[in-house]
Amino acid sequence: MMRLSLMTLGISLLFATQAPAGDLGFTDTPMLPGGKWHVHDPARPHPPLVTPGKTASEAPSDAIILFNGTSLDAFTTIDGKPADWTLADGSMTVPHRDGPHGDGSLTTKDAFGDMQLHIEFREPAAVSGTSQNRGNSGVIIMGQYEVQVLDSYDNLTYADGQASAVYAWKPPLVNASRKPGDWQTYDIIFERPHFDSAGKVIRPAYVTVLHNGVLTQNHQEILGKTDWKTLATYHPHANALPFTLQDHGSAVSYRNIWVRKLAAQEE
Ligand code: MG
Secondary structure, three states, X not given: OHHHHHHHHHHHHHHHHHOOHHHHOOOOOOEXXXXXXXXXXXXXXXXXOOOOOOOOOOOOXXXXXXXXXXXXXOEEEOOOOEOOOEEEOOEEEOOOOOOOOOOOOEEEOOOEOOEEEEEEEEOOOOOOOOHHHOOOEEEEXXXXXXXXXXXXXXXXXXXXXXXXXXXXXXXXXXXXXXXXXXXXEEEEEEEOOEEOOOOOEEEOOEEEEEEOOEEEEEEEEOOOEOOOOOOOEOOOOOOOEOOEEOOOOOOOEEEEEEEEEOOOOOO
16 A cells, blocks of 8 residues: 555656646747747746636725725715715715706725726616706716716717717717616726827827626727817826716716726736
């Protein structure tokens, strides 16, 4: 029995020492463009381990949780006052206000450049208004670039202003809206614009959006700062800025907001 075990061990060791090291990479392979790494280079840094959430909506281990249903602490009003949206039932809702919309938008305290953002929203179950006045809100990335939030379930409006549009620029590839009252998701991958020292755009911003898991913006170039009835143009800004959740006078709710800051990918 002992002899058999030793023999087994010997075979195992023999196998281990003779296992091809090439399993973990090669250095006798061609160089990749950029001149830094061989094809299958064993010295190439490995991506960090991240534990995903149990569902694609649940934050992975390296995410910054901005809102988990219990506190508005990660947000302020645009003018820096404590966030005052209605916090109830694990969600935050644009409160009813008298006066013009926009006064009560919230902005993150933290600043973001390239990022992956997960956010869930719910249009009011009690439908009111038409076109842009039905469930309007928005995720205004860097305070500049709005991914529209709107009740676009059986609600016609201009195409570049419906849910998941890059506002005033690109309609979504499809309308993946759920009906009002149902929770919906946006998964947004954003690449910030780059400016030279004179403020000229040397690389525009890009955005990818999945609406309820459906691709609606595919690495879409952004034209500039979005605005109503205006051709978007860029205004030079910092490399990282807060994003805004728009108060457009509709009682839109949000929940489960998390962000992963993205480092520039190694080449
Ligand atoms: Mg909006």
